[in-house]
Amino acid sequence: MLKLLALHTLAGQVRLGIASLVASGLLLSFLGLNGFQQANLALDNANLADNLSASLDASLRGVGEVILTEGSKSSRESTTGALKEIDRLMPLARKALPELEKTARDWPAQQVLINKILQQKRPSVENDETVLAFGKLSGNVAELVRAAQHIAKNAKIHSRQEIQDVLLVLISGAVVFVALSILAGVLLLRSLQTSLGGDPKAVLRVVQRVAAGEFTSNIETRTGDNSSLLAEAGKMQAVLLGFQQAQSTMAQQHQAGAIDAVMPVSELPGSYGVMAQSINLLVKEHLDVQFRLVSLIDEYAQGNFASEMEELPGLKRRVTETAREARQKLADAAQAAIINVRIKNALDKCATNVMIADAQNQIVYMNE
Numbered sequence: 001m002l003k004l005l006a007l008h009t010l011a012g013q014v015r016l017g018i019a020s021l022v023a024s025g026l027l028l029s030f031l032g033l034n035g036f037q038q039a040n041l042a043l044d045n046a047n048l049a050d051n052l053s054a055s056l057d058a059s060l061r062g063v064g065e066v067i068l069t070e071g072s073k074s075s076r077e078s079t080t081g082a083l084k085e086i087d088r089l090m091p092l093a094r095k096a097l098p099e100l101e102k103t104a105r106d107w108p109a110q111q112v113l114i115n116k117i118l119q120q121k122r123p124s125v126e127n128d129e130t131v132l133a134f135g136k137l138s139g140n141v142a143e144l145v146r147a148a149q150h151i152a153k154n155a156k157i158h159s160r161q162e163i164q165d166v167l168l169v170l171i172s173g174a175v176v177f178v179a180l181s182i183l184a185g186v187l188l189l190r191s192l193q194t195s196l197g198g199d200p201k202a203v204l205r206v207v208q209r210v211a212a213g214e215f216t217s218n219i220e221t222r223t224g225d226n227s228s229l230l231a232e233a234g235k236m237q238a239v240l241l242g243f244q245q246a247q248s249t250m251a252q253q254h255q256a257g258a259i260d261a262v263m264p265v266s267e268l269p270g271s272y273g274v275m276a277q278s279i280n281l282l283v284k285e286h287l288d289v290q291f292r293l294v295s296l297i298d299e300y301a302q303g304n305f306a307s308e309m310e311e312l313p314g315l316k317r318r319v320t321e322t323a324r325e326a327r328q329k330l331a332d333a334a335q336a337a338i339i340n341v342r343i344k345n346a347l348d349k350c351a352t353n354v355m356i357a358d359a360q361n362q363i364v365y366m367n368e
Contacts, residue, residue: 046155197230
């Protein structure tokens, strides 16, 4: 029972320590995961801005090739592909990066200039209108490209900062986690020692001695300690020692003739008092049989054979049989004695001399 109590106490302390460490680990994991998500989001935004910048630049270069090649099919297809990619990226970038709002607003006007050039059958550098439109387009698109590149650069910086922050949180969290683990271990050990009442190995030795039946160990507890495992072991040892001493005292009293001595039930707590009461009842049952046998023998000795031993169960039936055999033999002896007295009286009054000798020729009777 003491070992179970120790294990229960230890399990409670361990559960508390593990719960604290798990909570710290979960918090650290949450902070790290959230930081990495923010860093990934910033990196995705940087890539989005980079891709948009590249597509804007590709559209401008495509228009330039269209003009230089006087509207070749390949240059037109290249430019059209860049425009489609811009149409795909612009809404995403506008939603993810509020800084690109101005770029998104300015782009439709540039797209009109590009379409105007693409709609010409043979755009050429010799066409003043085409050159003018491309010059205006080049300045505007270049500005959009620089804006997108600037935003991409800032997003990358933000992503790196987020990663650095995450690493700082993880390192700080790891330090805190280790510190909490050490603190939890110290508190757990201290709490365990308080619950056990001392060093676990020393307490275990005390419990083992008590379990082995050694009730004379000197168990020292801290001042005011009334509830630790060591204190409870001391109480148990005191109760067991008291029970043992009560048994020994009763045995000594019985050996000295005080067969009515019993164990002090009221001085023993709980089940120990119940066990003492059971021992007292067992001794009483044996004494009752002995006193009943003595009473019957006394009656038989006085020639009163009216009573006989009651039927006793089990092995005690041997007492019943022996008592009844003794009653029968004593009754037969008493009857024979009466007959002998009558014969002796008759011989004493006989006129003829009578002498009786035994097998060794010793005279055992001679009448008057």
